[in-house]
Amino acid sequence: MKVLIAIDSFKGSISSIDGSKAISLGIKDVDPDIEIVTLPLADGGEGTVEALVQATEGQFVKREVIGPLHEKVDAVYGILGDKKTAVIEVAAACGLPLVPSNKRNPFVTTTYGVGELICDAIEKGCRDFVIGLGGSATNDAGVGMLQALGFKFLNQYNEEIGWGGKELQNIHKIDVADIHPELQACTFKVACDVNNPLYGPTGAAYIFGPQKGATAEMIKELDQGLENFAQIVLDELGMDIHNIAGAGAAGGLGAAFAGFLHASLQSGIQLILDLIAMEEKIQGADFVITGEGRLDGQTSMGKAPLGVAQLAHKHHIPVIALAGGISEDTSTLNKLGITSYFSIMNAPMSLEEAMDSKITFDNLRLTTKQLFRLIRAVR
Incomplete structure (x- = not known):
């Protein structure tokens, strides 16, 4: 028998890699001779670097960069086994966990560190990039990242603007003479599972600003800055970055990647499944095991377990999903x-117990x- 394990992390509890180990041990407890193929998964968010490095036998790279609050932070990205593809989670350089809750302020937070990671990977020979959007503490439309890559954004006095979302309304001109x-x-292939435009009622500031510390008044000003930036880009470079599906992702980083770096924005799980050659490795499997921390209606909206299940269904392979919590609409x-x-x-257990990594490992x-005792008995 051949079993393929492809689970996402149980967020805040256990990683995809450790969860896969627990499932593997459970299978081996029943039959040590079962062939097991493990593919750690992610959907473009947290855990993407770890999953892809593990699946491709790549390497981790640590780099000191400018963090969201303009202070140095250590960020980790991955170089895949092909030695030419870098995988970067933007949250590693500008994520919410890097900003204490009492200091969250998208007026000042910057994506500059993301650009520094890209530059570092270029210096190490990478020319292909996989980017995981999500979890950013920023609302600067990726301008900070672009500044690190050599783009210059000038104010009405022909001076370079500073960092942060508040600076977007000061942009009057763009200088591309010194880009990397x-x-x-x-x-650039970007995992992006939202369709928000850059500005407006469904844009980056109004939809994602509150979780980043923006007040109602700040949101209005941030939105005006995003609109100003989009208009300058349209006037100066002839690019409409506002109406790109996903432009508003990660505080507007989607717009920067798609417009300035000509990135392809695509479903996170489909991008990951392609990169780890899931369809090739699923061949001959008798069962597929997938899962995540909670299975619910959101899972059907394109999260990792569903992507795995759809691929397995195509090849007529039964799929077992494991989760900590299951809702009525599952x-x-x-x-x-x-x-x-x-x-x-x-x-019955408390949330703290349920989130404990050892308890989760043992329960998996x-x-x-x-x-698999049941499966063995039936077979």
């Missing part, structure tokens, strides 16, 4: 490729062991 010389040789997943799903919770192992 290797950028034209680079390709049954819709049975119609979308997941054969059956199970909660790993085996007793135990649940898998019991499932």
Whole structure:
């Protein structure tokens, strides 16, 4: 028997890699001879670097960069096994966890560190990039990142603007004379699972600003800055970055990647599945095991387990999904490729206990062991 394990992390509890180990042990407890293929998963958000480095036998790179509050932070990105593809989670350089809750202020937070990571990867020979958007503390439309890559944004006095979302309304001119010389040789694939435009009622500031510390008055000003930036880009460079689907992702980083770096914005899970050659490795599998921390209606909107299930369904392979929590609307997943799903919770417990990594590990192992005892008996 061959079993392919492809689970996302159980956010805040256990990583995709450790969760996969627990499931593997549960299977081996029943039958040590079962062939197991493990593919750690992510959907473009947290855990993407770790999953792709592990799946491709790549390497991690640590680099000191300018963080969201203009202070130095250590950020980690990955170089995949092909030695030419870098994978970067923008949150590593400008994420919300890097900003204490009492200091969250998208007027000042910058994406400059993301550009520094790209430059570092270019210097190490990478020309292909996989970018995971999400979790940013910023609303600067990626201008900070572009500044690190050599783009200059000038105010009415022909001086370079500073960092942060508040500076966008001061942009009057764009200078592209000194951009990084290797950028034209680079390709960018960006995992982006939102369709928000850059500004307006459904744009970056109004939809994502509050979680980044923006007040109602700040949101109005940030939105005006985004609109000003989009208009200057249209006038100076002839690019409409506002109406790109996903332009408003990660505080407008989607617009910067798609417009200035000609990136392809695509479904996070589909991008990851392609990169780890999931369709090739699923061949011959008798079962696929997937899962994440919570299975619910959002899972059917394109998250990792559904992407795995749809691919397995294409090849007529049964799919078992494991999760910490399961909601009432999870049954819709049975119609979308997941054969059956199970909660790993085996007793009443507090949220703190449920999030404990050791408890999660043990529960994943135990649940898998019991499932495969049943499978062995039936077969």
